[in-house]
Each structure stands twice: as C-alpha cells, then as structure tokens.
Amino acid sequence: xxxxxLMASLGPRPAxxxxxxxxxxxxxxxxxxxxxxxxxxxxAFDFLVRKYRRPLVSFMYRMARNTAAAEDLAQEVFLRxxxxxxxxxxxxxxxxxxxxxxTNLAVNHARDTRKERPEVTVSLxxxxxxxxxxxxxxxxxxxxxEALVRRERMAAIRGKVEALPERQRLAVIMHKYQQMxxxxxxxxxxxxxxxxxxxxxxxxxxxxxxxxxxV
Amino acid sequence: MVMxxxxxxxxxxxxxxxxxxxxxxxxxxxxxxxxxxxKLEEFRQTMALLDEWQAxxxxxxFDVRLQARLREEIAKPQAGWLxxxxxxxxxxxxxxxMGVGVGLFFSKxxxxxxxxxxxxxxxxxxxxxxxxxxxxxxxxxxxxxxLYSDFDLLDDLEVQHDVQANP
Numbered sequence: 001x002x003x004x005x006l007m008a009s010l011g012p013r014p015a016x017x018x019x020x021x022x023x024x025x026x027x028x029x030x031x032x033x034x035x036x037x038x039x040x041x042x043x044a045f046d047f048l049v050r051k052y053r054r055p056l057v058s059f060m061y062r063m064a065r066n067t068a069a070a071e072d073l074a075q076e077v078f079l080r081x082x083x084x085x086x087x088x089x090x091x092x093x094x095x096x097x098x099x100x101x102x103t104n105l106a107v108n109h110a111r112d113t114r115k116e117r118p119e120v121t122v123s124l125x126x127x128x129x130x131x132x133x134x135x136x137x138x139x140x141x142x143x144x145x146e147a148l149v150r151r152e153r154m155a156a157i158r159g160k161v162e163a164l165p166e167r168q169r170l171a172v173i174m175h176k177y178q179q180m181x182x183x184x185x186x187x188x189x190x191x192x193x194x195x196x197x198x199x200x201x202x203x204x205x206x207x208x209x210x211x212x213x214x215v
Numbered sequence: 216m217v218m219x220x221x222x223x224x225x226x227x228x229x230x231x232x233x234x235x236x237x238x239x240x241x242x243x244x245x246x247x248x249x250x251x252x253x254k255l256e257e258f259r260q261t262m263a264l265l266d267e268w269q270a271x272x273x274x275x276x277f278d279v280r281l282q283a284r285l286r287e288e289i290a291k292p293q294a295g296w297l298x299x300x301x302x303x304x305x306x307x308x309x310x311x312x313m314g315v316g317v318g319l320f321f322s323k324x325x326x327x328x329x330x331x332x333x334x335x336x337x338x339x340x341x342x343x344x345x346x347x348x349x350x351x352x353x354x355x356x357x358x359x360x361x362l363y364s365d366f367d368l369l370d371d372l373e374v375q376h377d378v379q380a381n382p
Contacts, residue, residue, distance in 0.1 A: 057271070062270060200228045211264055
C-alpha cells in the first residue's frame with residue numbers, strides 16, 4: 001500500500017480528525033502497532049498519534065522555548081516516525097525510538113535558538129504560557145501580588161531547568177515530567193543505568209540548591 | 216546501618232517523587248542518618264515545586280496541521296536513485312571524478328598528447344611492415360625522401376629535357 005491508499009484513507013475524513021479507534025490495538029504493543037503502520041495501516045498511525053501527541057507536546061514544550069515551537073517539533077517527530085516506517089525494526093522499544101527522535105530534534109532546536117528570548121514573561125496583561133488565558137486579578141481568588149509571585153516562581157523553575165547541562169535537563173524532563181524510568185532514560189540517552197542515576201542525582205541536587213528560596 | 220549514603224542518594228529522585236516505595240532497609244538508614252533524611256525532605260519539596268510547571272494541552276489546530284503535513288508528505292514524489300544526485304557532496308565528488316576521467320581520456324587518446332622522440336624510437340621497430348606491401352613502399356619513400364628530391368632537381372635541368380627527347 002502505500003501512498004495512494006494512505007491518501008485515500010486521509011481524504012474523506014474531516015480535516016484534522018483522527019480515526020476513532022484501532023481494532024485490537026489494546027492488546028498490541030506499540031512496536032506491533034508500528035509494524036502495522038509499516039504495512040500501510042493508516043489507522044495504526046493515527047492510534048500512535050492520539051496516544052503520544054500529548055506527551056510529545058509536553059516534552060517539547062519543556063525543551064523548546066514556546067508553545068508554537070513545541071507543537072511544530074512534536075508534529076515533526078510524528079512525520080519522522082512516519083517517514084521511517086519502512087525501516088522500522090521492532091527490536092527497540094517504540095517509545096525509546098520515538099523519544100530518541102524527539103531528543104535529537106529538541107536538542108538541535110535548542111542549539112539553533114539559544115540566543116532567542118525565551119517565552120517567560122512576568123506580566124499580568126499577557127496570556128499565560130500554560131493556559132493561554134490572561135490572569136484575572138479582579139475575581140478575588142488571587143491578588144495581583146500573588147499572581148506576580150506565581151509567575152516569578154514559574155520563571156525560576158523554567159530558568160533553572162533550562163540552565164542545566166543538556167543531558168541533565170533531558171534526564172530531568174524525561175524522569176520528572178514524562179514519568180520514564182532509569183532504563184528508558186538510559187536507552188534514549190545511550191548511557192548506562194548507573195550513569196543515568198548519578199546524572200539525575202546531580203541534576204536534582206543542582207535544582208534543590210538553586211530553587212531553595214522558592215520552596 | 217546496612218545501606219550506604221551513596222546508595223540512598225542514587226535512589227533519592229525516585230524516593231522523593233514516590234515512584235519507589237520506602238523499604239525497611241531505606242527506612243532504617245534514614246532513621247539513623249540525619250543528613251540523608253534532611254536531604255530527602257528537601258528533594259521532596261523540590262519535586263513538589265517542579266510539579267507547578269505544567270505543560271499546555273495540544274492546541275485544537277495541532278491535529279489539523281499534522282494531517283495537512285502528513286498529506287504533503289504522502290503527496291511528495293518517492294525518492295528514487297536520482298535523489299542521490301541531489302546531495303551536494305556526492306554531486307561535487309561525481310563532477311570531479313568525471314572531470315578527471317574525461318581529462319585522462321583526451322590526454323591519452325586524442326591529439327593533445329605529444330610523444331617524445333624516445334617513445335617514437337621505441338614504437339618504430341614494432342611498426343616495420345612486410346616488404347612489398349603498400350605500407351612498406353610508403354615507408355621506403357619516406358626514408359629516401361632526400362634522394363628522391365635530388366631526382367626532382369635533375370628532372371628540372373634543361374639537359375635532361377634533351378636526354379628525354381633523344382634517348
């Protein structure tokens with residue numbers, strides 16, 4: 001199958017919607033689902049997109065400096081997964097493979113945009129980067145001062161995590177926010193498990209020290 | 216104290232985030248080691264602080280854009296063997312190789328190459344033709360060029376006309 005059949009399967013659907021479900025996918029591993037993508041099953045690819053779009057956007061959001069870039073990068077990961085479907089081998093765990101693609105993209109993006117101003121603002125007029133809404137200080141639930149303190153804490157957390165050395169930052173984001181275990185992180189970063197443990201300990205030690213005033 | 220501080224340190228991120236449960240061994244160490252117990256508490260507070268950094272949900276346009284990009288990807292012509300020529304390094308290397316090849320071909324097989332006299336001397340004995348053939352006659356003419364030139368001069372003399380007229 002391939003391009004023509006996939007185009008046909010993409011064609012009649014309303015723009016931007018994913019197929020609702022993948023028959024039998026619950027009992028399949030991701031690697032097995034990916035092998036179905038390799039055989040040209042578009043609904044299998046939609047299943048993977050639906051399953052991993054949120055974790056990938058969240059990973060990219062913490063690696064990149066703004067929400068739009070995070071979405072672009074997450075989409076690029078899916079496109080690369082799709083492009084590589086013919087060469088995919090089920091020998092590696094799917095998430096390890098996918099996060100390795102994501103890591104390479106994120107690191108390259110971070111290097112390319114190192115000098116750009118990060119999307120960290122302490123302003124009540126601008127929309128919140130997390131929620132996209134403007135902070136409403138008149139509703140009585142939060143004072144302007146509290147809002148500023150909260151923004152400052154957020155800026156500090158982002159700033160301190162971003163300031164970590166590249167591998168430590170990746171390890172913290174995968175461990176803390178992607179809930180990945182030491183082995184998965186070690187596989188993505190191509191490190192031993194013990195090296196990953198000590199890398200994470202050093203990273204959290206630095207964060208503990210630098211974020212003391214906000215605790 | 217059965218466990219060492221270094222062992223506890225390595226487990227601290229998981230202990231603080233709650234992904235590893237407290238065992239009697241760990242509890243025993245922490246009960247007897249104030250430094251590790253204090254550090255673990257600070258790790259917990261740091262972890263709780265890091266939880267405040269929330270990531271946004273994918274926007275409603277995420278799927279639309281992804282599907283559009285996917286359609287573009289599928290509509291792209293398949294990369295065949297010609298794709299190799301689109302790689303600049305390969306194209307440059309191929310151009311240099313072709314240039315060198317063409318240069319060598321012309322210098323060896325076409326008029327640009329002038330053999331020196333030693334090379335001619337080496338070649339000549341091998342090109343000696345069989346006596347009596349047209350080629351050997353031409354070679355004989357070439358060798359005796361000076362002699363035949365003198366004959367032409369003799370033909371030009373007036374005396375010679377007489378001789379020819381009254382043999």
